[in-house]
Amino acid sequence: MDSAAASNPTAGISYLGGHETTVKIVITGTFGAGKTTFIGSLSEIQPLRTEEQMTAASAGTDDLKGLPDKTTTTVAMDFGRLSLSNELVLYLFGAPGQERFQTFLANLARGALGALVLVDTRRLGESFQAIDRLEELGLAYAAAVNTFPDTPSYSVERLREAMDLSPQTPLVFCDARDRYSSRDALTCLVEYLLTLSPELAR
Amino acid sequence: MTASRRGRDSGLVRPFVIAGGRPIPSRNHFDHHTLVISRPGTPRSHLTAEHRRVVELCLPGALSVAEIGSHLDLPVSVLCFPLADLMDTGHIITRAPIPTAQLPDEDLLRAVLDGLRRRF
Numbered sequence A: 001m002d003s004a005a006a007s008n009p010t011a012g013i014s015y016l017g018g019h020e021t022t023v024k025i026v027i028t029g030t031f032g033a034g035k036t037t038f039i040g041s042l043s044e045i046q047p048l049r050t051e052e053q054m055t056a057a058s059a060g061t062d063d064l065k066g067l068p069d070k071t072t073t074t075v076a077m078d079f080g081r082l083s084l085s086n087e088l089v090l091y092l093f094g095a096p097g098q099e100r101f102q103t104f105l106a107n108l109a110r111g112a113l114g115a116l117v118l119v120d121t122r123r124l125g126e127s128f129q130a131i132d133r134l135e136e137l138g139l140a141y142a143a144a145v146n147t148f149p150d151t152p153s154y155s156v157e158r159l160r161e162a163m164d165l166s167p168q169t170p171l172v173f174c175d176a177r178d179r180y181s182s183r184d185a186l187t188c189l190v191e192y193l194l195t196l197s198p199e200l201a202r
Numbered sequence B: 001m002t003a004s005r006r007g008r009d010s011g012l013v014r015p016f017v018i019a020g021g022r023p024i025p026s027r028n029h030f031d032h033h034t035l036v037i038s039r040p041g042t043p044r045s046h047l048t049a050e051h052r053r054v055v056e057l058c059l060p061g062a063l064s065v066a067e068i069g070s071h072l073d074l075p076v077s078v079l080c081f082p083l084a085d086l087m088d089t090g091h092i093i094t095r096a097p098i099p100t101a102q103l104p105d106e107d108l109l110r111a112v113l114d115g116l117r118r119r120f
Helices: A002-007 A035-042 A099-109 A121-137 A156-163 A179-200 B002-006 B014-018 B049-057 B065-072 B076-088 B106-119
Strands: A021-029 A048-055 A072-083 A088-096 A114-119 A141-146 A171-174 B035-038 B092-095
Touching: A021 A035, A021 A099, A021 A121, A021 B106, A035 A072, A035 A088, A035 A114, A035 A179, A048 A099, A048 B065, A048 B076, A072 A099, A072 B065, A088 A099, A088 B106, A099 A121, A114 A121, A114 A179, A121 A141, A121 A156, A141 A179, A156 A171, A171 A179, A179 B106, B014 B076, B035 B049, B049 B065, B049 B076, B065 B076, B076 B092
Parallel strands: A021 A088, A021 A114, A114 A141, A141 A171
Antiparallel strands: A048 A072, A072 A088, B035 B092
């Protein structure tokens, strides 16, 4: 198997023409909020993964006893691709929302149109963290509650309050397994970005 | 696929070797969604194994930096070194995303919105 793959490393890869404009949207949220599922429901390619080593960023959160004072932690990022037309391709990058991955998120946020925060209402407090990270980066975002079968149901007001969302920040409900539902959450984000565009234009 | 790649040695030396011991790449304009395509017909015999893998992967068509990193099992931060080298030697061409300073562009956002609505 390995030798076959090695002899033709490009087999099965879906290529672009190279002339396309590419844009990206960051999908963030807590561990298990459904980022990879969301990306997979929309991606035209099998979602891919890259990993980065981060140095010493996890100090204080991991047990470092007996280890040198520098350590590395691996951050994995799943991503997908969606051609919107012959000239326009959207990349969706999943990024963890925890504070220790802030450098990684900052790199990814550069040049992004905006971010969608996937919210798991079973871990509302942690979703708040992911939102905090985006606020720090100044990246515009919308919140999408991923509805799991055992999701506690809260009123929209209650959710907004718990996440301290500003009145204009969109809050939608979605089923990350359903591409139409995921698409609707993204369109909601982009519609919101359009409302910001005149004020941000210099 | 991912599992088998992850099982491979991703030891401490390898990224440093790929980077050629340099702290930063010779160019630094590679975003995760920058498209890369190889120029056909460029000589490859003198390239290192990693550089050649990048060139060969991007011969049939364009891929984003993130896709190349994933297919070659290289972190994007490490991949930027061979990419910068290959730009310098003319082996690859890139299609850079719209510069951050120009975002958000209303026409672009409308095109994204229309595309999302039409796609499914």
